[in-house]
Amino acid sequence: MPCFPRLFGKRVESAGRIPEAADEFAGVKNIKLYSYKELRSATDDFCPTNKIGEGGFGSVYKGKLKHGKIAAIKVLSAESQQGVREFLTEIKVISEIQHENLVNLYGCCVEGKHRILVYNYLENNSLSQTLLGRGNCGIDFTWQTRWRICIGIARGLAFLHEEVRPHIVHRDIKASNILLDKDLSPKISDFGLARLMPPNATHVSTRVAGTLGYLAPEYAIRGQLTRKADIYSFGVLLVEIVSGRCNTNMRLPNGDKYLLERIWEYFQRRELIELVDVSLEGKYDAEEACRLFKIGLLCTQDAPKLRPAMSTVVKMLTGEIGFDEKKITAPGLISDLSEVTIRNTNTDARTTSTDKDLYSSSDSVNNSTFSSGATLTFTPVYERSI
Numbered sequence: 001m002p003c004f005p006r007l008f009g010k011r012v013e014s015a016g017r018i019p020e021a022a023d024e025f026a027g028v029k030n031i032k033l034y035s036y037k038e039l040r041s042a043t044d045d046f047c048p049t050n051k052i053g054e055g056g057f058g059s060v061y062k063g064k065l066k067h068g069k070i071a072a073i074k075v076l077s078a079e080s081q082q083g084v085r086e087f088l089t090e091i092k093v094i095s096e097i098q099h100e101n102l103v104n105l106y107g108c109c110v111e112g113k114h115r116i117l118v119y120n121y122l123e124n125n126s127l128s129q130t131l132l133g134r135g136n137c138g139i140d141f142t143w144q145t146r147w148r149i150c151i152g153i154a155r156g157l158a159f160l161h162e163e164v165r166p167h168i169v170h171r172d173i174k175a176s177n178i179l180l181d182k183d184l185s186p187k188i189s190d191f192g193l194a195r196l197m198p199p200n201a202t203h204v205s206t207r208v209a210g211t212l213g214y215l216a217p218e219y220a221i222r223g224q225l226t227r228k229a230d231i232y233s234f235g236v237l238l239v240e241i242v243s244g245r246c247n248t249n250m251r252l253p254n255g256d257k258y259l260l261e262r263i264w265e266y267f268q269r270r271e272l273i274e275l276v277d278v279s280l281e282g283k284y285d286a287e288e289a290c291r292l293f294k295i296g297l298l299c300t301q302d303a304p305k306l307r308p309a310m311s312t313v314v315k316m317l318t319g320e321i322g323f324d325e326k327k328i329t330a331p332g333l334i335s336d337l338s339e340v341t342i343r344n345t346n347t348d349a350r351t352t353s354t355d356k357d358l359y360s361s362s363d364s365v366n367n368s369t370f371s372s373g374a375t376l377t378f379t380p381v382y383e384r385s386i
């Protein structure tokens with residue numbers, strides 16, 4: 001199944017035959033079906049004032065269901081061919097599992113051309129729009145809150161990776177896919193790109209999907225998917241949460257643009273403390289903050305086998321087990337490549353751009369600031385051309 005990377009929030013998708021949604025839906029069990037009429041009435045006929053977000057998939061509305069339950073109602077946009085696949089993947093993956101750190105899918109609507117997902121409504125938006133967003137979101141992300149968010153995400157991922165059978169690789173762990181409930185407890189969302197790992201498989205070869213900046217190099221370059229790719233993305237997210245900034249910020253001077261590079265540099269100089277979010281005004285446990293940065297580095301090491309399993313990460317975060325920081329090796333960085341090649345499927349023209357160009361395509365402090373309308377149509381053929 002072709003799935004494609006998002007370049008700093010821009011979704012990349014292929015042209016190609018789309019399977020009949022109805023055929024694939026036949027195998028799905030345990031899912032509540034909502035009528036289009038009910039969802040229309042829940043959202044006041046999808047009134048723009050009820051719109052709470054827009055993603056690559058389509059628009060998201062806040063709605064009140066029949067019995068008064070508040071829901072987030074995600075409407076697949078008619079043009080999104082890739083969305084049909086993601087819609088089915090999301091249902092297949094998440095309807096079978098429940099965990100306090102995963103978003104809860106109430107049900108869906110498949111009626112005529114309508115494809116809609118219905119989730120529990122999460123009051124405090126995503127990490128990208130709050131902690132990493134521009135301006136004041138009104139939430140006080142204290143050190144304790146950040147620490148709890150990190151542990152919650154780690155537990156959710158450990159559950160997907162190690163408790164669910166077959167294991168699930170999320171493939172798109174990033175700040176905009178971490179939603180916060182009213183108590184700021186994190187919920188991993190957006191399972192549209194998730195993959196079930198066949199038992200005993202060492203890796204699955206797949207076309208690349210995800211968001212550059214969070215993509216593990218071995219996966220971005222060779223398409224070799226294992227749980228370690230999620231662990232890499234988690235590591236990036238972890239350092240973003242502690243430093244309060246996005247992994248890439250092209251507005252900063254050279255040398256400051258890429259967070260992971262900075263963390264590695266400051267780690268070697270034993271000055272990690274300098275990178276803790278200044279908005280905490282010094283109100284944090286310095287030893288703990290540096291430990292979290294180091295765990296972020298452990299998770300993003302270039303060699304996948306050196307990255308710890310998520311259940312180990314949970315224990316490291318809580319301080320239940322220690323680690324030898326002398327053994328931490330350099331992070332894998334896609335910016336190590338001097339060039340990355342992308343092939344445009346529609347024209348089959350080949351565009352070669354430097355990684356700098358790719359990063360620049362963001363020109364944004366926040367990955368999530370891209371409008372989802374900015375859909376690109378590239379096949380993710382990343383080739384080392386050095």
Ligand SMILES: Nc1ncnc2c1ncn2[C@@H]1O[C@H](COP(=O)(O)OP(=O)(O)OP(=O)(O)O)[C@@H](O)[C@H]1O
Pocket residue numbers: 009011052053054055056057058059060072074103119120121122123125126129176177179189190368372
């Ligand atoms: N369950 C939910 N509760 C509250 N708000 C939600 C919920 N799900 C999504 N949203 C809001 O809708 C926005 C869009 O979500 P969506 O998952 O469609 O896209 P995204 O993850 O931001 O982007 P992309 O699809 O490109 O990854 C989110 O950023 C969030 O603000």
